[in-house]
Amino acid sequence: MSDDREAILSRVRGALAPLHERAPLPVYDSEIAVMRSLIAGRDLAELFAERLKRVGGLTFTSPAELVAHLQAGQWRHGYCDPVLWPVLAPHFGPDFTVELTFDETRVDDYAFGITRAAAAIAESGTIILDDASTSRRLAALAPWVHVAVLARGTIFSDVTQAVAALGADRNVVWCTGPSKTADVEGILIEGVHGPGAQIALLV
Amino acid sequence: MRFQPIDQFAAGLPADKRASVYQSTKTTHEKRTKLLFDQFTDPNRLRQLAGEIKQHALENLDTYLPKVEAKLKANGAQVHWASTGEAACQKVLEIMQARGATKMVKSKTMVSEEIELAKFLKPHGIEALETDLGEFIIQIDDDHPSHIVRPIIHKNRREIAQSFEREGLGAYNDDPETITRRARHFLRHKYLAADVGLTGANFVSAESGRIVLVTNEGNSRFCLAATKVHIALIGIEKIVPRDRDLGLLLNLLGRSGTAQDLTVYTEFINGPKSTAQPDGPEEMHVIFLDNGRTDVLASDCREILRCIRCGACLNVCPVYRQASGHAYRSVYPGPVGAVLSPLLMGGKFAQKADLPKASSLCGACHEVCPVNIPIPDLLLRLRNRAKEENVPSPGTPPMGAWALMASQPTAWKAALLGGKLLDYVPTKLIPVPALQAWSAQRALPAWRGGEFRKWMKQRKR
Numbered sequence: 220m221s222d223d224r225e226a227i228l229s230r231v232r233g234a235l236a237p238l239h240e241r242a243p244l245p246v247y248d249s250e251i252a253v254m255r256s257l258i259a260g261r262d263l264a265e266l267f268a269e270r271l272k273r274v275g276g277l278t279f280t281s282p283a284e285l286v287a288h289l290q291a292g293q294w295r296h297g298y299c300d301p302v303l304w305p306v307l308a309p310h311f312g313p314d315f316t317v318e319l320t321f322d323e324t325r326v327d328d329y330a331f332g333i334t335r336a337a338a339a340i341a342e343s344g345t346i347i348l349d350d351a352s353t354s355r356r357l358a359a360l361a362p363w364v365h366v367a368v369l370a371r372g373t374i375f376s377d378v379t380q381a382v383a384a385l386g387a388d389r390n391v392v393w394c395t396g397p398s399k400t401a402d403v404e405g406i407l408i409e410g411v412h413g414p415g416a417q418i419a420l421l422v
Numbered sequence: 423m424r425f426q427p428i429d430q431f432a433a434g435l436p437a438d439k440r441a442s443v444y445q446s447t448k449t450t451h452e453k454r455t456k457l458l459f460d461q462f463t464d465p466n467r468l469r470q471l472a473g474e475i476k477q478h479a480l481e482n483l484d485t486y487l488p489k490v491e492a493k494l495k496a497n498g499a500q501v502h503w504a505s506t507g508e509a510a511c512q513k514v515l516e517i518m519q520a521r522g523a524t525k526m527v528k529s530k531t532m533v534s535e536e537i538e539l540a541k542f543l544k545p546h547g548i549e550a551l552e553t554d555l556g557e558f559i560i561q562i563d564d565d566h567p568s569h570i571v572r573p574i575i576h577k578n579r580r581e582i583a584q585s586f587e588r589e590g591l592g593a594y595n596d597d598p599e600t601i602t603r604r605a606r607h608f609l610r611h612k613y614l615a616a617d618v619g620l621t622g623a624n625f626v627s628a629e630s631g632r633i634v635l636v637t638n639e640g641n642s643r644f645c646l647a648a649t650k651v652h653i654a655l656i657g658i659e660k661i662v663p664r665d666r667d668l669g670l671l672l673n674l675l676g677r678s679g680t681a682q683d684l685t686v687y688t689e690f691i692n693g694p695k696s697t698a699q700p701d702g703p704e705e706m707h708v709i710f711l712d713n714g715r716t717d718v719l720a721s722d723c724r725e726i727l728r729c730i731r732c733g734a735c736l737n738v739c740p741v742y743r744q745a746s747g748h749a750y751r752s753v754y755p756g757p758v759g760a761v762l763s764p765l766l767m768g769g770k771f772a773q774k775a776d777l778p779k780a781s782s783l784c785g786a787c788h789e790v791c792p793v794n795i796p797i798p799d800l801l802l803r804l805r806n807r808a809k810e811e812n813v814p815s816p817g818t819p820p821m822g823a824w825a826l827m828a829s830q831p832t833a834w835k836a837a838l839l840g841g842k843l844l845d846y847v848p849t850k851l852i853p854v855p856a857l858q859a860w861s862a863q864r865a866l867p868a869w870r871g872g873e874f875r876k877w878m879k880q881r882k883r
Binding site for chain 2: 222223224226227228230231232233234235238241242243244245247249251252254257270274323324326327342343344345350351353355356357360361378379381382383385387388389390391392393394395396397398399400401402403404405406408410411412413414
């Protein structure tokens with residue numbers, strides 16, 4: 220089948236030809252979509268943690284806290300980005316099994332996945348992942364718990380700033396809390412396809 | 423008395439379904455309003471701006487489409503064009519067959535519903551599995567979505583539990599959490615076994631060629647982590663001029679649709695996976711679909727193409743709340759569907775010409791629309807079109823006598839005099855069912871016809 224490119228473009232031109240003038244692109248300050256009163260005067264890491272909590276996520280400020288949480292939840296088998304492991308390994312006890320490769324044929328074996336975050340957004344409690352910082356897309360997605368290791372200095376104040384900094388990465392994913400659905404009778408359930416627990420580890 | 427098709431459907435809707443649709447749409451709408459007005463000083467200005475941006479994009483599609491095509495190609499994507507739904511289905515099939523692919527996982531896309539892609543692929547031996555929980559349930563039940571954002575708003579947990587039991591997904595259990603876990607377990611292995619991931623797009627930036635996907639469940643992320651080919655099926659109206667416009671639109675989309683500051687996952691896709699990344703599609707195809715959209719662009723209802731599919735107009739609509747989505751007999755229900763569906767019918771406009779009448783024109787849909795679409799105006803234009811095309815309108819009282827009187831002053835004056843007689847007519851006895859139903863609840867006030875004329879005559883200039 221021949222491609223319909225020319226046919227579509229010519230119909231578009233035909234549809235627009237009778238317009239005497241075209242609607243102009245409005246001039247606006249992106250500030251209009253920023254929750255300034257929420258952000259003003261706040262420490263961004265603190266605000267981020269508060270907003271992440273609001274959407275059902277958790278923030279830890281030390282590896283020890285993280286390990287205690289994983290222990291309490293009985294999440295003992297997981298994946299860790301090999302770049303992060305040298306720093307984190309001393310905090311994990313012998314009852315943990317942490318793999319540095321992710322074998323998708325055993326996708327259900329991994330209770331947690333630890334990968335790096337590229338950045339975050341304080342205003343919305345969003346963790347930003349991209350291809351450059353994520354060692355395996357699947358490891359940040361399939362395990363029940365996702366831990367994103369986030370550098371304090373990379374937190375944007377608001378959505379508008381984060382959009383401006385999108386850059387050239389092929390796959391930027393904003394994660395605002397754990398995976399959710401309300402499809403069944405409008406009841407909120409966390410952990411549909413993605414993580415049921417979203418954690419940020421601030422470093 | 424005969425009714426419009428939408429009224430007939432609504433009349434037969436079970437009371438419990440109506441109650442659940444009413445309750446959940448009302449709750450979402452109230453949360454949406456609170457969120458927007460608590461968080462922003464001028465949420466209405468945001469809606470207006472977003473509407474102006476999308477209107478600009480639509481009215482300059484002749485420039486933006488080639489621009490976005492060039493950007494997508496530069497990002498490493500292959501771009502295809504499809505005039506019709508069938509052409510788009512065919513293109514998907516070609517892409518799959520060229521790779522010997524037989525398994526597709528689909529993220530929620532209204533466009534694939536519109537062109538009935540899964541139904542088309544099935545006889546070709548291709549499984550196209552829905553992965554959004556609601557859409558998955560729709561698929562195993564061979565049903566249709568009844569809401570743009572909440573496809574199974576018309577189903578209760580017991581029905582879903584029965585479907586899961588029937589499909590071998592476990593013994594009967596109607597706990598929503600159990601239902602969700604079972605779908606999670608079943609579908610993750612499907613993603614991993616699939617060859618192709620198909621998504622729609624919420625926005626495409628002409629500036630960068632970035633495709634933006636928004637989901638809460640993470641199913642589109644899984645499609646783009648587990649498969650090697652990504653096909654994005656995109657209506658030509660999804661283009662926005664610049665990346666910075668995405669900030670504004672994303673802020674409105676989550677709040678308007680599901681009362682969230684942001685939907686859980688917002689993905690910005692700039693081509694196939696990076697070489698260093700082990701997971702994800704090596705090949706990316708974008709199919710731009712027309713399927714009647716250029717007809718809408720040429721019509722006096724082109725504003726409807728601004729729609730970002732948030733569902734806010736459904737949630738606020740008194741007719742949708744009473745009738746539920748299936749009453750609209752279309753992929754797109756509610757106020758937006760009442761405009762879009764008849765327009766997308768092309769030559770078969772008459773079949774859906776009753777939909778624009780399913781509105782009290784209260785204007786709530788316009789007030790909540792994140793891209794400020796004047797839906798009531800568009801409904802009126804379509805009612806007018808139905809009249810001009812002489813589409814029969816069952817249940818609409820004949821207006822011929824009224825038209826005659828209103829255009830003949832003598833007839834009008836005579837009728838005014840005759841009106842006095844109404845005070846003495848026992849209205850309850852007039853054998854017109856509509857009139858009887860009306861007068862059973864109300865009494866006619868005393869006739870005051872002619873007062874205005876009297877006042878006009880005596881008025882001192």
